[in-house]
Amino acid sequence: MASVVTDPSGTFLALQLASGTYRFHAIWLRDNAGDPQTRAPGNGQRLIALRDISPQTAISAAEIVGHMLRVTFAPEDKTVDYDLDWLEANAYDRAMAREPGWTGPGIETWDADLTDNLPVGRFDAVQSDLSARRDWLAKLARYGFAKLEAGPVEDRALFKVVDLFGHVRETNYGRHFEVRTKVNPTNLAFTGLGLQAHTDNPYRDPVPTVQVLYCLESSAAGGENMVVDGFRAAERLGEENPEWFDMLVSYCARFEYAGEEGVVLRSRRPMIELAPDGELIAMRFNNRSFAAVTDVPFDKMETYYAAYRRLGEIIDDPAMEVSFRLEPGESFVVDNTRVLHARKAYSGTGKRWLQGCYADKDGLLSTLAWLESRRPEAAQ
Numbered sequence: 001m002a003s004v005v006t007d008p009s010g011t012f013l014a015l016q017l018a019s020g021t022y023r024f025h026a027i028w029l030r031d032n033a034g035d036p037q038t039r040a041p042g043n044g045q046r047l048i049a050l051r052d053i054s055p056q057t058a059i060s061a062a063e064i065v066g067h068m069l070r071v072t073f074a075p076e077d078k079t080v081d082y083d084l085d086w087l088e089a090n091a092y093d094r095a096m097a098r099e100p101g102w103t104g105p106g107i108e109t110w111d112a113d114l115t116d117n118l119p120v121g122r123f124d125a126v127q128s129d130l131s132a133r134r135d136w137l138a139k140l141a142r143y144g145f146a147k148l149e150a151g152p153v154e155d156r157a158l159f160k161v162v163d164l165f166g167h168v169r170e171t172n173y174g175r176h177f178e179v180r181t182k183v184n185p186t187n188l189a190f191t192g193l194g195l196q197a198h199t200d201n202p203y204r205d206p207v208p209t210v211q212v213l214y215c216l217e218s219s220a221a222g223g224e225n226m227v228v229d230g231f232r233a234a235e236r237l238g239e240e241n242p243e244w245f246d247m248l249v250s251y252c253a254r255f256e257y258a259g260e261e262g263v264v265l266r267s268r269r270p271m272i273e274l275a276p277d278g279e280l281i282a283m284r285f286n287n288r289s290f291a292a293v294t295d296v297p298f299d300k301m302e303t304y305y306a307a308y309r310r311l312g313e314i315i316d317d318p319a320m321e322v323s324f325r326l327e328p329g330e331s332f333v334v335d336n337t338r339v340l341h342a343r344k345a346y347s348g349t350g351k352r353w354l355q356g357c358y359a360d361k362d363g364l365l366s367t368l369a370w371l372e373s374r375r376p377e378a379a380q
């Protein structure tokens with residue numbers, strides 16, 4: 001049985017549920033009221049600003065009514081009901097101390113062991129069946145990449161992949177870009193060389209958060225695609241040497257691309273980015289566009305480079321990599337804020353033609369959350 005006790009000050013209450021006791025502040029409860037004067041019934045948007053709530057707001061009465069907590073606030077003399085499940089799901093009265101570099105719920109870091117369990121979906125099913133789409137997007141969110149098989153072999157089919165979850169991010173490379181051997185390449189990605197695993201375009205701010213690579217032709221030997229979990233690499237660096245981890249978190253790197261007429265893209269961001277509470281939120285790693293670092297103090301620069309070198313060694317470690325070959329009609333999607341990708345060298349005979357484009361994680365996570373919010377029986 002749920003019960004509630006209000007502190008004599010009226011500034012907070014303690015709600016006892018089967019799973020534990022949770023304290024909630026008067027100001028928090030009042031701001032999160034769901035009544036139609038506070039939140040628009042249609043879209044759920046808040047209709048008031050904090051300035052509309054008295055700083056003297058206090059709880060004058062609280063009781064359990066059925067499966068609701070009923071709270072009356074002074075000085076407004078306003079009574080609001082809260083669903084107990086909602087309160088439990090949004091409780092903030094819990095231990096929050098975590099080591100820097102923790103990852104959020106739903107994130108699973110991985111290494112080469114994932115090779116035998118590739119996150120993959122079939123194009124037709126993911127396109128036509130919403131529960132299959134939900135499952136594929138859930139894998140993409142959990143592991144930071146996912147493959148899609150048996151798609152159409154046609155020019156710009158990659159846009160049909162983006163349509164599954166979001167919108168294309170157009171850049172100076174166009175709405176999409178071609179990845180194949182070129183004479184006089186303006187960017188090393190268009191040659192037959194192998195590339196070190198990297199995140200794309202760290203010189204942009206904001207960076208494109210999703211990349212799609214779609215295979216249309218693949219008769220050249222080699223050229224396998226390879227991905228590395230940047231979050232796992234950061235975790236390994238932190239376990240091996242916390243000081244080096246701290247270097248790459250605390251100081252900004254610089255990235256630059258000015259390889260074509262009319263374009264000078266620059267950014268100043270850390271290689272390993274943490275939220276203020278230590279959550280690991282992004283990786284940037286790209287040897288080709290790494291610019292002169294000028295934001296590390298003189299007496300720290302050698303340590304910074306030692307940390308950068310070690311992170312690169314971890315990323316190059318075959319124990320970290322998952323490799324797969326893309327056949328025509330196959331594609332993969334990466335979370336470009338987390339998972340590094342690379343291509344192994346391929347021979348000059350035969351052809352290899354991929355098309356790539358950028359998109360963003362907001363659309364991906366929005367589509368996933370919407371699909372997950374639907375009742376299972378309605379997900380078809």
Ligand code: FE2
Pocket residue numbers: 189198199200341
């Ligand atoms: Fe790339």
